């Protein structure tokens with residue numbers, strides 16, 4: 017064995033497909049001084065036994081972009097490296113057995129068209145013609161993706177490893193990283209162990225590609241990497257006479273099954289609804305190319321369906337029953353990026369059974385992020401900064417991954433909630449809300465009332481692509497906010513206190529808006545990156561000369577904390593997560609002032625408490641800080657109440673106004689979309705320029721310097737690339753969720769970034785970007801717009817200004 021270097025620019029830990037791809041792409045990006053350490057043999061963890069399905073269509077534009085990149089890369093790898101990869105574009109077919117699944121497939125076909133993936137909607141008879149072994153009894157419809165493929169996963173990884181070596185990377189097997197070493201919050205290298213003894217490599221950058229070992233390795237450095245292995249099954253028949261080698265991959269999600277022709281045999285793989293978590297007490301030290309025990313009882317329901325769906329399973333002998341472990345994450349999305357806890361600690365792990373198709377693109381994106389200092393495009397969906405520290409809890413993970421494996425093939429209904437590992441984070445008034453009919457959803461571990469059931473109404477979601485069972489509840493809540501008043505519990509907001517001598521200067525340096533404001537002022541601002549992209553969208557309230565409170569979405573809190581800490585530099589300010597200290601009750605609507613007057617002696621008039629200001633108030637027998645802001649487009653106050661007084665304040669309000677409408681998160685969303693308020697992660701991301709997003713009003717033109725300023729000035733000179741429009745469907749019946757296609761003068765121009773029903777405006781409302789380069793607003797607005805929903809196009813009215821209360825008169829009423 018060649019000698020392991022004592023110094024490297026980057027050390028990649030793990031020689032599965034993920035590590036091999038990261039090493040390949042780092043070397044390709046010019047970081048040739050890269051070392052990959054693998055504890056046993058390359059691919060010996062999960063990679064060697066993957067089924068090798070390469071499906072390009074994923075849930076969003078950028079995930080599809082990465083999967084497409086993988087498919088393109090793998091097609092050329094054999095010629096590049098001489099390693100046979102088995103990559104063949106046999107195409108894929110997905111069939112629906114229910115009308116709801118058919119709607120999902122048709123919506124996915126629209127998504128494919130937006131992202132330029134070739135797709136065909138086909139009838140059951142056409143599916144049969146393409147796939148003679150398929151029994152089409154009960155098949156409602158299907159879609160075919162002719163450019164999808166299949167490959168030999170282990171050889172894909174070996175080809176990537178060879179490609180990395182060809183560019184100078186050094187790869188060592190039999191070298192276990194025992195510790196990532198750090199100093200002063202930064203990576204300094206790795207300690208490793210080989211048969212010859214221990215060693216150390218000095219490096220500023222390490223990439224944890226440790227697959228199902230990744231969580232425990234990360235934990236040693238206090239890094240949160242919430243993933244957990246599950247048993248994952250497939251079986252392979254004996255050779256089947258006459259099986260066409262070009263048989264496409266077939267997915268029958270309603271029967272939790274996929275089928276792949278494999279060297280004249282047929283493979284049947286399972287995504288069963290309740291999976292079997294594995295490896296809770298750690299993974300055996302000598303685990304290498306291992307398999308797990310057969311479990312016929314567990315697999316039988318899938319096989320029974322298969323014998324009907326593909327009758328060849330009734331006669332073909334079984335050659336292999338395979339069970340191997342793979343890591344799954346709490347939200348079925350993998351992790352990429354730099355861990356917020358330790359500088360230089362990068363991650364590419366937790367692939368939820370799509371690691372082969374994902375790793376090509378993910379490796380390329382991560383290498384770009386490491387070498388260029390920023391991701392190539394918005395990667396929030398898979399960003400490690402979405403992980404919550406509590407999620408490394410093993411009991412939580414074990415229960416959750418038993419569900420997430422199956423969710424991959426479940427109906428992906430809008431608003432679908434997970435059912436396992438619930439109740440970890442709760443508002444102090446959770447039980448009061450439950451007693452009043454709250455139906456909860458979960459985000460970042462927080463239980464949040466999504467809607468309120470009426471007396472006697474079932475408190476469960478009935479999911480559908482059409483109007484769900486809470487549609488009328490949402491309408492009643494929405495209209496109460498528009499016409500009277502409604503109370504939301506928004507305790508899940510992330511709250512960050514920034515305090516110290518330089519707090520103001522620091523915030524001014526990273527914010528688009530002016531932060532040096534009077535005490536009590538609330539500023540709506542963006543954090544921009546140096547491309548003018550939006551890293552965060554938040555309000556910041558000046559609490560005192562030296563203390564500020566930033567309020568951010570619960571889901572982005574860790575990311576926002578990480579961004580602040582990474583940009584603090586030498587400024588003297590302490591950044592503290594104070595989320596759990598205060599609850600937030602939002603009283604919104606034209607009658608909110610009268611309601612507040614019943615429980616508080618303070619002055620809530622425009623003169624006494626103007627918009628954009630926070631004041632301490634007496635409420636009931638306690639205190640709150642009332643912030644006059646809104647995310648629903650109405651007169652209203654957000655009441656920040658210390659956690660211990662929250663139940664009292666809630667009771668005081670409800671006693672004073674017993675008929676006050678309690679409102680859920682679905683209503684917050686429908687109201688904000690009706691008012692065209694942007695939501696970070698949907699309508700605005702680090703890839704979206706603040707001016708394209710129509711948020712130029714949050715950018716101070718007077719501040720001489722702040723992060724992103726030059727990018728704003730540049731875009732002002734060069735003109736906007738795109739503009740964010742609001743749309744309303746003329747037909748009040750269809751619904752918009754997101755990812756429907758915006759069609760301009762007959763041509764698809766992009767996805768709907770967020771959608772909901774505008775109960776006040778009387779139709780589905782969506783937002784989304786349209787090209788704007790060199791065009792006037794008249795050009796843009798005079799075009800003919802339609803929105804494509806599941807293959808059907810619906811006429812839409814487009815607007816640059818919010819359709820609801822365009823001058824925001826109601827907010828300042």
Ligand SMILES: Cc1cc2nc3c(=O)[nH]c(=O)nc-3n(C[C@H](O)[C@H](O)[C@H](O)COP(=O)(O)OP(=O)(O)OC[C@H]3O[C@@H](n4cnc5c(N)ncnc54)[C@H](O)[C@@H]3O)c2cc1C
Nearest residue numbers: 030032034055061062063066067068069193227371372373
């Ligand atoms: C039954 C089954 C079918 C699948 N089918 C598909 C499919 O059709 N398509 C698809 O895209 N995906 C599929 N997958 C998923 C895919 O196999 C995985 O997502 C992928 O292999 C994960 O790759 P990885 O590199 O993250 O993990 P691994 O392959 O497990 O690699 C991690 C490596 O890190 C090494 N390591 C860990 N700790 C250390 C340390 N401290 N020091 C040094 N080395 C270390 C391990 O030895 C291991 O080799 C399937 C998985 C299973 C189980």
